[in-house]
Amino acid sequence: MTLAGTEIIPEYVFVDDGSTDHTLAELQALHREHTKTVHYRSFSRNFGKESALLAGLQATTGDYVAVMDVDLQDPPELLPKMLKMIEAEDYDCVGTVQRERRGQSRVRAFLSTSFYRVINRISGVHIEPNARDYRLMTRQFVDTVIELPEFNRFSKGLFSWVGFKTTYLAYESQPRAAGTTHWSLRQLFAYSIEGIIDFSDVPLKLATWVGSGSCLLSLVGLIIVMVRALTVGGSAAGWPSLVVIMLLIGGIQLFCLGILGQYISKIYLETKHRPQYLVREER
Incomplete structure (x- = not known):
């Protein structure tokens, strides 16, 4: 989003991570209808969450950048409050934390909690437990994250590593608007191992x-x-x-x-x- 005086001009950037359904066709239609405000990047194949997140950040041009999942589990109504906190309290980043994990099994919830306990004990960077990727950031914050050159990226760790003035808002998790998660326990475990290796020796x-x-x-x-x-x-x-x-x-x-x-x-x-x-x- 870009500030023009007191007016907020939103810009939407969608990342299609090699989908095999009709996602790209829908994005093309949205772009034709809203040429100036709706943009997209479609990958040649599935490159994973971290690559998609980086691509989205690199495509943004606004003064403030918000990261959201398209399953609508991240409540958009929090954005005005997040923007107000950045402007009034001089924060560089306002992140979000889930109070509880609705629709998630006890095993997954336990493993997730255990992961944050382990990585915060052995890493020099504190990662907020149960933090979501949903956050609002200033242009300076985003540019700093983009400049990090590593290929192996663990965004939650990178967001914490760059520092700056950051705070978190807690909210109740929302049910998915449609579809189901494609993250299996094996994939989540591998992602956790990657995060530990990236941020701890x-x-x-x-x-x-x-x-x-x-x-x-x-x-x-x-x-x-x-x-x-x-x-x-x-x-x-x-x-x-x-x-x-x-x-x-x-x-x-x-x-x-x-x-x-x-x-x-x-x-x-x-x-x-x-x-x-x-x-x-x-x-």
Whole structure:
């Protein structure tokens, strides 16, 4: 939205993230009807939420930018209050937080709460629990977020990392206007892992601690075996226990390599310098 004196001139930017339904046709019709105020970007394929969010921010030109999901779970009636807080209280960003998660299973709610607890304990950046992407930001705030060059993006973390004066409004979650979510538990878990890796090196330290603890236990076990052999004599055969110990140590090694591999994969993607998204059509 752009301020022209006391008048607010809204501008709408829709991002079509490689949809396979009639979304693009609807956006084309809206643009023909409202050429100056309705714009869209349609991707060549599905690039994911983070790419779509970045594309939308990059396409905006207004003094203030609001991010909203099209399922209408984000109440538009909050926007005047958010704008008033930015203008009257000099905030750079007004975000939103859900008081409760209607229509969400207890398992998902528990996992979501646990994620915020974990990432806020191990990360140097505080991420507001249950924060939505729905927020109103100043032009300076948006430009700063856009300038961040990383390929692996976790927007909630980036919004917090850039700082500026930010506050949050709590609201009751709204039911979807239509459709169902395409986010499975597996996808949400992978997204959570990505956020943790992007904003914390604690998993790498954990691998070091686990490896060090394993070496220490092995050293203690070696000393016990040597002392027993010198004082009592040879020990009885214990193939089952030996196999279990070998599997345990092998599992620890693979666990640590897996953590290291996650970070290396992030580096690999960053060094490719591929674009975040490809636009098939834009108006």
